Amino acid sequence: MSATDLPLVGGKAPVLRRPWDAPRIGRWIGGLIITAIVLGQAYHFVGVDPGEMIGGFAGIFNILRQGMPPDLTVLGDGLQEALVSIDIAILGTVAATLVSVPLAICAAENVTPAHWAYVISRGIIGVTRAIPDIVFALLFVAAVGLGPFPGCLGLGVHSVGILGRLYAEAIEDMDMGPVQALRSAGASPVQIASQAVIPGVIPTLIGVTLYRLDTNVRSTLALGFVGGGGLGFLIFESLELFMFRQLATYLIIMLVMVMMVEVLAVYLRRWIR
């Protein structure tokens, strides 16, 4: 058996390539060089300093040591504000969901009612997704004033972009059979959306929404730092005022809260399936 026994392909002897031929090795070496350059410049411009890093750890350890034992007299305040944080996340997520579902139907290539609707909804999703929630919250704090409400608005507007995109992707991946069947049965676009699209993707929609709720609870902490209210504001305040024993209490509450929400979200997602 030799290569010359093979029949001609397209009038020429077939070329038999090894999986690792020279051009392929060349491409890999090129890729590695580019990666090294990217990492090198990042290391340089970030100003990585291993000594400083060790010092930083010592500083954090020092804060924690000064925070012992945690000041439990602020436990009530902390729990109250933790509830506010969760409420901000719930309202923001629910409001974003209500806006995102119709938006996503317009923004999904396979079911969009019209091209202009697709362009507009993709635009809205793109802009709200590109601007971080903390920037929206800063804008709303400037417009509405300090407190949980501007935080909630900021979170909601950014979540419209995130959820809209994820929903639209879920819809684009769905089985188009039922849509085609109902279209041929003379159903209108709104009927197709409510009778075939939504029932088809609802488990994914709920899963995505719960995941977003989970992320949003954590985001509210950062929103607190810019005046958006909730537990984050207390953490920010106690850190600024060097009240490390209060800070310790708040951090423990935060840890428990985040873990509880995460477990709950996982449990709910499993239950829906």
Place this chain on the structure above:
Amino acid sequence: MLEFALNPAVEEGAAPSSTAPGEVLLHITDLVKQYPNQDRRALDGVSLQFHAGEVTAILGANGSGKTTLLRCAMRLTEPTSGGVQLLGRDLTALQGEELRQARLPAAMIFQTSNLVRRRSALANAATGRLGRHSGLRWSLGSVDRDDLVAGAHALDKVDALPLAHQRADTLSGGQAQRVAIARALCQDPRVLLADEPVASLDPEAADEVMSLLRRLATEEGLAVACVLHQPEMARWHAHRVIGMRGGAILFDEPASTFDLTDLDRLYRGGRT
């Protein structure tokens, strides 16, 4: 694939030739479909009539234009030229809402059941009546009581009433296809267009579905056009067999005269 015709049992059981000369329900004239960026026409001037009470099997190799024919007839795919008259109304002249209404008398069945998986068989069947409603309740994803009743009657016609409250994703392939036919019946159609309705079913379920389609034609007077890949199914269950090749009609004859020579021409390019 061609052996069946040599089997005497099948010869004896060949479909009856008596074709009730029914009214023409769907009339296709000189239908042409040219997809962009393809030199060959997918449909090259097809003219056909489909009659009430008749099951017409459409055979042909992959890419011969069978599916395109059905889709163009319903204008789910836009034909390049030609006419489609459904109950005497020219579909090719209509647009939008008028087209949606005018094609209600024709219902489609697909290779897979295309049911909404998370809903019950009954709810799925009832959605066949979406075309006649524009109310808020339907737009919000619910159904009217009248439509549930109609859905139940349709399920009964396909012997699937006991499955009414089973979720669609728990049905077997044959059951799901019968529910899909019930959904089509809910549309109250005069014409049924089936695109390979038994291609993903086991032989027994396939036989059941084809018998059902034949019963609907003879008992309810529907015109049934059915794209098939199984010549033996066509012989058994259809009244009339159409062979397509390269976007054109190769033969159009009663199922009783359809034989091995026709099959040879259809799938082997007529080499003798």
